[in-house]
Amino acid sequence: MAVHEVTFPITDEAEILKLRAGDEVVVQGHVIGIRDRTQIRIFDQGQEPPMDLRGAFLLHTAPGVRKLDDGRYEKVCIGTTTSARMVRFTEPLGERYGVRAICGKGGFPDEAIEPMRRYGMVYFAIVGGAAALETTQIEEIEEVAWEELMPECLWKFRVKDFGPLTVGIDAHGNSLYHDVQTAAQEKLKELFARL
Amino acid sequence: MSAVATDLQRVVEDAAAHLYVWALKDIPQDLRDALADARERETSVPGRRVLDTIVRNVQVADDEGNLVCQDTGIAVYTCHVGERFPLHPARIYEALRDGTERATLEHPLRSNAVHTITRENTGPNTGYRLPIVHWEFVPDWDGLDVKCVPKGSGSENMSFLKMCVPADGVKGIKQFVLESIVGAGGKPCPPGIVGVGIGGSADYAMYLAKEAITRPIGTRNPDPVVAQLEDELFELLNETGIGPMGLGGDVTVLQCHVEHADTHMTLNPVAVNYQCWAARRATAHVAADGTVDFDREA
Numbered sequence: 001m002a003v004h005e006v007t008f009p010i011t012d013e014a015e016i017l018k019l020r021a022g023d024e025v026v027v028q029g030h031v032i033g034i035r036d037r038t039q040i041r042i043f044d045q046g047q048e049p050p051m052d053l054r055g056a057f058l059l060h061t062a063p064g065v066r067k068l069d070d071g072r073y074e075k076v077c078i079g080t081t082t083s084a085r086m087v088r089f090t091e092p093l094g095e096r097y098g099v100r101a102i103c104g105k106g107g108f109p110d111e112a113i114e115p116m117r118r119y120g121m122v123y124f125a126i127v128g129g130a131a132a133l134e135t136t137q138i139e140e141i142e143e144v145a146w147e148e149l150m151p152e153c154l155w156k157f158r159v160k161d162f163g164p165l166t167v168g169i170d171a172h173g174n175s176l177y178h179d180v181q182t183a184a185q186e187k188l189k190e191l192f193a194r195l
Numbered sequence: 196m197s198a199v200a201t202d203l204q205r206v207v208e209d210a211a212a213h214l215y216v217w218a219l220k221d222i223p224q225d226l227r228d229a230l231a232d233a234r235e236r237e238t239s240v241p242g243r244r245v246l247d248t249i250v251r252n253v254q255v256a257d258d259e260g261n262l263v264c265q266d267t268g269i270a271v272y273t274c275h276v277g278e279r280f281p282l283h284p285a286r287i288y289e290a291l292r293d294g295t296e297r298a299t300l301e302h303p304l305r306s307n308a309v310h311t312i313t314r315e316n317t318g319p320n321t322g323y324r325l326p327i328v329h330w331e332f333v334p335d336w337d338g339l340d341v342k343c344v345p346k347g348s349g350s351e352n353m354s355f356l357k358m359c360v361p362a363d364g365v366k367g368i369k370q371f372v373l374e375s376i377v378g379a380g381g382k383p384c385p386p387g388i389v390g391v392g393i394g395g396s397a398d399y400a401m402y403l404a405k406e407a408i409t410r411p412i413g414t415r416n417p418d419p420v421v422a423q424l425e426d427e428l429f430e431l432l433n434e435t436g437i438g439p440m441g442l443g444g445d446v447t448v449l450q451c452h453v454e455h456a457d458t459h460m461t462l463n464p465v466a467v468n469y470q471c472w473a474a475r476r477a478t479a480h481v482a483a484d485g486t487v488d489f490d491r492e493a
Contacts (some may be wrong), residue, residue: 001240001241022240022241024244037314061265062265062305063265063305064262064265064267064303064304064305066303076261076262076302076303076305077261077262077264077265077305078265079264079265079266080265081266081348081349082348082349082352082382084382105349105381105382105384105440106349106380106381106382106383106384106440106441107380107381107382107441125241125381125440125442127245127248127249127252127440128264128349128381128384128440128471129249129252129263129264129266129347129349129384129471129472129473130248130249130251130252130264131252131261131262131263131264131265131266132252132253132255132256132259132261132262132263132264133248133251133252133255134252134265135259135261135265136255136259151305164244164248166241166244166245166440166442168442176241176442176443177380177381177441179443180380180436180437180438180441180442180443181377181380183436183443184377184435184436184437185377187434187435187436188373188374188377188435191373191431191434191435192370192373195366195369195370
């Protein structure tokens with residue numbers, strides 16, 4: 001299992017295609033924070049996101065922040081939420097907006113595999129709950145849009161050495177979650193027989 | 196209210212405000228030990244990467260004085276109230292609510308509370324019937340124990356109930372717990388504590404499952420029959436291969452705790468409530484004279 005460093009937003013598709021399920025990745029550059037209500041607004045209510053998502057790395061988050069007197073936001077504690085609730089947005093994020101990476105915790109079900117293969121996207125598994133560490137890897141909150149959805153706004157973070165992440169689903173049709181679940185279902189049959 | 200009760204209400208409010216933040220920042224030693232032990236046992240590469248990150252994260256939270264996890268959860272308290280404790284539970288509830296609000300505003304903590312239909316925020320981690328308080332009443336005692344368990348949504352979403360029938364027996368209970376945890380995969384932030392509630396009624400089984408996740412890691416039910424089920428489920432769950440964060444591995448759960456109640460002869464309810472690896476809890480022992488001892492290990 002290889003170790004990679006990738007800077008987002010990416011401009012060269014090869015950066016995504018070299019990643020394989022199980023690989024370790026550390027991310028530099030910019031990360032876009034997004035969550036349930038943000039994506040409901042984009043896709044169910046038809047509002048165009050006021051940030052460029054081309055080549056982007058999306059993070060499933062609703063950060064804890066402190067608002068400063070000048071209107072900017074300071075990080076308090078930024079962590080990651082469960083991705084599976086938001087799997088249905090994978091295809092339009094890739095097709096319409098050119099998103100290249102989605103990062104969250106707990107994985108995506110199998111319905112994400114085909115859109116990720118088709119649009120050259122990857123799913124990065126972060127360690128859920130490891131927010132104290134994640135917060136230190138976020139250097140600054142650079143932009144916030146749709147503040148009325150607080151904390152489920154559209155966020156732009158500048159990150160340094162963000163990770164380590166694990167490639168959960170790659171752009172070649174491989175999913176660790178699929179493999180682990182298939183093996184576990186087989187194991188269950190064996191365990192049930194022993195009960 | 197008497198002056199004593201007013202003062203005591205303030206003491207409980209202060210204790211709740213302290214407990215909520217403390218629980219979020221400083222996880223108990225038994226949990227730290229269990230995570231370190233899991234790191235030693237794990238053999239899969241992604242699993243070790245996850246557990247390394249978890250152990251590092253707990254250290255960073257200590258060093259930076261930050262929250263272990265950003266999900267400040269819903270505030271759940273379990274109260275053991277002595278029959279002679281001089282503050283009525285109605286006022287204890289007010290104090291817990293006010294303390295939760297103060298902690299949320301003063302830190303500040305992310306506020307998660309919303310109306311369940313409109314989804315509008317209802318207050319600083321408070322709202323109608325929030326926080327949630329479990330009550331036990333203790334005869335021949337004048338103290339109060341309050342345990343704060345901030346419960347994250349990632350793990351709470353992985354809660355399951357099945358009304359097994361008596362003919363399903365203990366085998367049915369085991370099958371349901373195994374299916375639930377395999378189905379949950381990486382979503383509840385494994386490896387955590389699997390709380391199982393059996394018996395009682397549908398609602399009470401889930402209440403007991405929640406009680407089970409608030410126990411110190413690896414404690415055993417005093418009923419040997421139930422304790423044996425805890426041991427068996429713990430072994431079985433770690434054979435599923437789900438692994439840390441669902442990425443595959445040897446350590447799927449840190450522990451399995453079971454709480455039970457006697458039930459109707461035709462009932463066999465099984466409830467599963469998951470607690471993530473960041474199994475946060477902190478306790479205050481409040482004496483009748485208002486002295487407070489804080490206790491991270493209870």
